[in-house]
Amino acid sequence: MTIFQTIIIAIIEGLTEFLPISSTGHMIIASSLLGISSDPFTKLFEVAIQFGAILSVVVLYWRKFLSFNKLNFYFKLIIAVIPALVLGAVFSSKIDNLLESPLTVSITMLVGGFVLLFIDSLFKQPTVDKEENISLSKAFTIGIWQCLAMIPGTSRSAASIIGGMQQKLTRNLAAEFSFFLAVPTMAAATGYKLLKAWKENPEVLQNKNNLIALGLGNIIAFVVAMLAIKFFIGFLQKYGFRLFGWYRVIAGAVLLVLVLTGYLK
Template identity: 80%
Template sequence: MSIFDAIVIAIVEGLTEFLPISSTGHMIIASSFLGIAKDDFTKLFEVAIQLGAILSVVVLYHKKFFPLNRWNFYLKLLIAVIPALALGALFSDKIDDLLESPLTVAITMLAGGLVLLFIDKLFQQPVIVKEEEVGFVRAFMIGLWQCVAMIPGVSRSAASIIGGMQQKLNRSLAAEFSFFLAVPTMAAATGYKLLKAWKENPEILTNTDNLIALAIGNLVAFIVAMLAIKFFIGFLQKHGFKWFGWYRVIGGTILLVLVLTGYLK
């Protein structure tokens, strides 16, 4: 992976991680176009640069994450992340296989877009507008919804936001809770991936070029993710999910055509 490749994929990660359009799906497509999708380090890189995106949430919402004695807030996140941790551990190898499939991404992008076109009309009577009002049961249910995003292209953000709205959170709070939940979820996924890589192929993490790529990638993902989060909250309050739905429908259709015609493999 070149520095250019690392920057491109990191920009894609930062732009898409917290939008309901699937960061994993976009990174798979980007790495496929760059011709590095099958490389072992690329697969690790696409997970490891989530650390930069995680940091952007902690910085932007530092009043929520600090001081550390906010046990109720952290306990809710812990409860919400349990389903993803359990299923991730059970189906890790299968998930890795799906990460190599642009066809899977195309189909889920299209299907997810159709859902987002109508999601605002499905949940029109929210009753929860503050994070403090989210109970442990609701947090766990949102965590279950997040598990759908283990299929590449579904979007972790979209799944958890829809889960939040289904649990009567308003759009803005559902999005914010999705950001909060991303921190333990992505931290666990990144830590697991790095530990697995260290055990199976330690050279991949001691290679100087790889370490430089990871450092640059995380920095770029951090900066871009901060901008994307600020944009998303404002856009969501004004316009809802419709435009993200159309983006996914159009993008998914184009990708499906590219895959079926053999242009994208």
């Protein structure tokens, strides 16, 4: 992976990690278009740079994350992340195989787009507008919804936000809780990938160029993600999810054509 390719993929990760349009799906397509080979380091890189993006949440919401007077907040995140930890461990190899499939991305982009077109009208009467009012059962249910994102192209952000709105959270609170939930989820995924790489392909983490790429990728993803989060919350308050839905539908349709015509493999 060249420096140029590293920068492009990291920018894409930072822009899309917290938007409901699938960061993994965009990275898979971008890697295919850039001609990046699907080797062990590429798979590790596309997961590990998500750690840089989630650090932006900790920085932007540092008062919440560093307030140890609210242990109930941390307990909710622990409860919510359990489904992803269990299913991620059980289906790890199958998930890795799906990460190589532009066809899967195109289909899930389309389906998720149609859902986002109607989500604002489906959940019109939210009753939970504060994090303190999110019960443990609601947190766990949102965590189950998040597991849909194990299918590339679904979007972890979209799945958990939809789950939150289905549990009567306001769309802004659902988005914020999705950000919070990303921290333990992606930290666990990054740690698992790094440990797996160290055991199975230690040379990947001993390569100086690979380490530079990981460091640079995380820094870029961190900075870009901070900007994306600020944009997303403001946009969501004014316009809702419809534009993201149309983006996914159009992008999914274009990708599907490219895959079926053999341009993307």
